[in-house]
Amino acid sequence: MAELVKVVVDAMGGDLAPVEPVKAAVEAVKERKDILVILTGQEEVIHSELKKYQDYPTDRIQVVNATEVIETAEPPVFAIRKKKDSSIVVGLKMVKEQKADAFVSSGSTGAVLVGGQVLVGRSKGVERPPLAPLIPTAKGVSLLIDCGANVDARPSHLVQFAKMGSIYMEHVVGIKNPRVAIVNNGAEEEKGNALVKETFPLLKEAEGINFIGSIEARDIPAGYADVIVCEAFVGNVILKLYEGVSSELIHKIKDGMMSTLKSKIGALLVKPALKQTLKSFDATEYGGAPLLGLKGLVVKTHGSAKAIEIKHAIFQCVQFKQQRINEKIAEKIQPAQFPAPDKE
């Protein structure tokens, strides 16, 4: 067994805190022996929550007190600066100081993103750390990179996203030689906005990635590529529309099933099987979005994350650490000041 991987979990973050993060911590250490979970947040609240559980390895859950809570509505930069004793700031600092390997939070996305960059810091050579959620597809999952808060990326950012995303998909998700595609408004090479046109040849030339060209948004759910490269504004639209269309359609289907007596009876028979299939199209099964390219790992889970999602995120962190992803990223990302050597 490898050494313990230390994962900080924000016990105060998200709509369902502290109940779900604490539950996730307990389940994670029960399920795997190589994990130590550190819960940050208001000590008393966490301890009284932990009391609900018996029969878990108590030596592998620690509590670190943090008296403040950053609310979702707070301006992120200001919140990170001001609330030095918040569960997010305390947790991220532990990663920065290498007292922990990773930080998982369902709290304010903005605060986690800003905090990750400011407090943990970027890996050498990484120009912009992308937030990269896994999205469900017909074939499993794809990594949508970037969905972060910094929009209007440069071509060099997108090339780094492609490289970091490939490493993640290969070594954390386990897809050999992952197919990389750039989101475009057509399949032809001459298509694209200024950013895509400039990035396309760079991706074609980039070494160590399996670039397959453009992907139209229509083909994303079918699973045509494993690493979907785009700048964050577009990534945000894709991620949220995925959610919006699915939930609207499922609503429509439920309404349809309830519309006649005959269909109501049918619905009862169909329900168990349908539940199983729809689960595979549910983003929350995949355990949160990593913020890549930092000196440590930061994972953002949904604001409404339940224990199962947070637990998966914790496991992701273990895989990330054991697979030495940050070292692999550092090897592959060349610092910008040194131009890549010419090919011979």
Add this chain to the structure above:
Amino acid sequence: MAELVKVVVDAMGGDLAPVEPVKAAVEAVKERKDILVILTGQEEVIHSELKKYQDYPTDRIQVVNATEVIETAEPPVFAIRKKKDSSIVVGLKMVKEQKADAFVSSGSTGAVLVGGQVLVGRSKGVERPPLAPLIPTAKGVSLLIDCGANVDARPSHLVQFAKMGSIYMEHVVGIKNPRVAIVNNGAEEEKGNALVKETFPLLKEAEGINFIGSIEARDIPAGYADVIVCEAFVGNVILKLYEGVSSELIHKIKDGMMSTLKSKIGALLVKPALKQTLKSFDATEYGGAPLLGLKGLVVKTHGSAKAIEIKHAIFQCVQFKQQRINEKIAEKIQPAQFPAPDKE
């Protein structure tokens, strides 16, 4: 009854031509007395197709010969220039020369867009004619403007899109005081990429539109706004992802229903009701995307459009003409060289 509205239909355009366009023409003139349809394409092919039908007002279908066909794969600009006797070029020229009011095609989107701009020409003051499909929502339909081929729009383009889209939704679709929103990566006013940040205050100040602020992609399917303003790259992603997520999800649901004996029986009972509901989420019911801001109307229907979609597009053209949409657009769009008067 108003005078006849003359709509040219491209009889050679789309995967199902000439069968579906010709069928649409016949059904359109049978259903409404105020329409004259002009079918462009290879005369003999069209006439032999028309022979299938009896009992329709033959005097309100005309055939104009065009020997060439533009294929979807051809580079649009080149095709429009070279194939002067194609169904698309001949049809668009009739609109240009005011021999017809509108042109409907299921053929090459690129050729229709380029041809519309080059051959029909822009209305005075319109900087960029947007392609604006109607997309299904929980509340009906919204206009997604722009999904055209020209990406990287300027703020002034987006403001014009908002105005043209409002006129269209009010007078063609019949929504009073349509709500206009700009696609953004968050609901807060400080969110956005450079384009959105620059456009937002201009939309806030623009007169004659009901601007309600930003819309996140998640809220588009729920029908939070009637006119969804975005630049064409983002519009393309939204339109195609809508299609991709819906079709993937419907696949999953069908698979789920077929997975057990119990669910198969349920599926039989549920099917008729479900079909009806899913129909309301089917973009093809709404009759194609208008290319707005031209000296005439050009409507692009899906490449796989059936007669019903083409017929709806023809009806859209009638509404467009009878509601004097182009005149309304011309009144509302100030030519760029004259700055808008200051408010007092």
